[in-house]
Amino acid sequence: MSTNIENKKEELQVESVDQYIKQVLKMIEKEQVTEEEAKWITQETVNNFREHVNPGFLEYRKTVTQDGQFAAVEWSDGGSCFQDVNGKKYIDCLGGFGIYNVGHRNEKVVKAVTDQLKRQALHSQDLLDPLRAILAKILAEITPGDLKYSFFTNSGTESVEAALKLAKMYSERTTFIATTRSFHGKSLGSLSGTAKGMFRKPFLPLIPGFRHVAFGDIDMMRKTFEACALVGEDVAAVLLEPIQGEGGIILPPEGYLKQVRELCDEYGALLIFDEVQTGMGRTGKMFAAELYDVVPDILCLAKAFGGGVMPAGAIVAKEKVFKSWFDNPFMHTTTFGGNPLACAAAIATIDVLLEENLPARAAEVGEYFLQGLKDATKGHEDKVMEIRGQGLMIGIEFHKDEVGYEVSKGMFDKGVLVAGTLVNSKTIRIEPPLNISYDEVNIVIQAFKEVLQNVN
Structure with missing residues (x-):
C-alpha cells in the first residue's frame, strides 16, 4: 500500500514538473508577454532565486526592492539596450561586464550561429572540426607579434587556467607573479592570481607559488624577480591585465608594461596578458597590448570573444611556448571549448569589429x-x-x-x-x-x- 502511494506521488510530481516545463517553453516562444504573464515571470524569478538559486542575490542586486518581492527581470535585448519583462528599456553601460562589444544580439553574429546550428551544433570530439582551425588562423593573423597557436575555452577563468598550465609545462617552473587589485577569475588556479582577499580567504591554501606585487611598481617587480632567483624559485610567468578592470579601471604607468616585458626576457619568464576584459576592441585597439607596443607570450581572451551570443574564450601563444603541448595535445582539454557554435560566433564577431572599425x-x-x-x-x-x-x-x-x-x-x-x-x-x-x-x-x-x- 505504501509503495503504491509513493509511486502515485512520484507520478503526480512528474506530471506537475512536465506541466511547468511546458508553460515555461510557451513563454520562451513569445516575443511579447502580457501584463499578467510578466507578473507571473517576475514572481517565479524572485521566488526561485530565493528557494533554488541563492537568496543572497536578492540582497545584493540593486534591481530588487527592499522586501525582495519585486525585481527588474530582463527579458529581451538588441543594439545597446535591453528590456525588462515589463517593457522598460535600459541603455546597457555594464555590458555584461564587457561581453557586448558588438552590441546585443548582433545580427551577423546571430546569423552565423543559427546558420551553423542548422547544420551541426557540437562536434564529435574525434574528427577534425573546421571552424576551430579557421578561427585559430584568424587569431594568428590579428593578434600582435608572433602569437600563433590557439587553444579555445568557454570562459575567462578557463583561459587563465590554460595559460597557467601552459606556462608550467614550458619551463617546469612553479612561481608566478601577479599584481595587487588584479582579477583573473575564481577557479582555483586563476583565483590564486586574483588579488581580492574576500574571494581568496575561504579557499586557502590556493595553488602554491604565487607572489603579488603592487600594480605599476616596476621596482617591486624587479626585486621580486631577484629574490625568487636567489632562493631558487625562478619565475615561470608574470600574469597581468594590461589595464586592470575589476580593480577599478586602473591604467598602467607610462612605460610600465614594456619594463615588465624586459624583466621577463632578462629572467627567462613568460609574460601572460589577461585581456579577457580589455580585448576585442574595448580600449581603442583590437588588443590592449597594441596600445603599449608590447607582445606577450600568451594572450587570454573571453567575454566579448563570443560576440555576446555564445560563451567563448581562447589563449593565443607563441610557437616556442605552445609546442609544449605538441607531443600530447590531450594534456589540457575541454569538451565544449572551440565548439562549432562558439567558433562561428567568434569569427562573425571579429568580422564585425574589423568591418565597422x-x-x-x-x-x-x-x-x-x-x-x-x-x-x-x-x-x-x-x-x-x-x-x-x-x-x-x-x-x-x-x-x-x-x-x-x-x-x-x-x-x-x-x-x-x-x-x-x-x-x-x-x-x-x-x-x-x-x-x-x-x-x-x-x-x-x-x-x-x-x-x-x-x-x-
Whole structure:
C-alpha cells in the first residue's frame, strides 16, 4: 500500500514538473508577454532565486526592492539596450561586464550561429572540426607579434587556467607573479592570481607559488624577480591585465608594461596578458597590448570573444611556448571549448569589429564620453574623486562607496545600467557596446549629471 502511494506521488510530481516545463517553453516562444504573464515571470524569478538559486542575490542586486518581492527581470535585448519583462528599456553601460562589444544580439553574429546550428551544433570530439582551425588562423593573423597557436575555452577563468598550465609545462617552473587589485577569475588556479582577499580567504591554501606585487611598481617587480632567483624559485610567468578592470579601471604607468616585458626576457619568464576584459576592441585597439607596443607570450581572451551570443574564450601563444603541448595535445582539454557554435560566433564577431572599425570607434566615442562625464562632475568634486579610462572602458571613482551605490541606483532608475567593480561601488564602470550611438552617450551623461545633483 505504501509503495503504491509513493509511486502515485512520484507520478503526480512528474506530471506537475512536465506541466511547468511546458508553460515555461510557451513563454520562451513569445516575443511579447502580457501584463499578467510578466507578473507571473517576475514572481517565479524572485521566488526561485530565493528557494533554488541563492537568496543572497536578492540582497545584493540593486534591481530588487527592499522586501525582495519585486525585481527588474530582463527579458529581451538588441543594439545597446535591453528590456525588462515589463517593457522598460535600459541603455546597457555594464555590458555584461564587457561581453557586448558588438552590441546585443548582433545580427551577423546571430546569423552565423543559427546558420551553423542548422547544420551541426557540437562536434564529435574525434574528427577534425573546421571552424576551430579557421578561427585559430584568424587569431594568428590579428593578434600582435608572433602569437600563433590557439587553444579555445568557454570562459575567462578557463583561459587563465590554460595559460597557467601552459606556462608550467614550458619551463617546469612553479612561481608566478601577479599584481595587487588584479582579477583573473575564481577557479582555483586563476583565483590564486586574483588579488581580492574576500574571494581568496575561504579557499586557502590556493595553488602554491604565487607572489603579488603592487600594480605599476616596476621596482617591486624587479626585486621580486631577484629574490625568487636567489632562493631558487625562478619565475615561470608574470600574469597581468594590461589595464586592470575589476580593480577599478586602473591604467598602467607610462612605460610600465614594456619594463615588465624586459624583466621577463632578462629572467627567462613568460609574460601572460589577461585581456579577457580589455580585448576585442574595448580600449581603442583590437588588443590592449597594441596600445603599449608590447607582445606577450600568451594572450587570454573571453567575454566579448563570443560576440555576446555564445560563451567563448581562447589563449593565443607563441610557437616556442605552445609546442609544449605538441607531443600530447590531450594534456589540457575541454569538451565544449572551440565548439562549432562558439567558433562561428567568434569569427562573425571579429568580422564585425574589423568591418565597422569598432576598435577605432571605441577610442573616438570613449574620448567624447570621458570628457562629457568629467564636465558633468564640475561642482561635485566632493563626491567624485576621479574619472579615468581608455576607449570605452571607463571608471568613475567616488570618495565613498555609498555615493557610488546611490549613483548606480539612481542611474538604473533613469534607465541606465552601470555597476561597481569587484562588488564595490566606490568605482563604477562604464563599458557599453562599442557601437553605442552618440545620442545614447548623451542620455547617459545627462542621467549621470542629474543623479549626481541629487545625491548627498
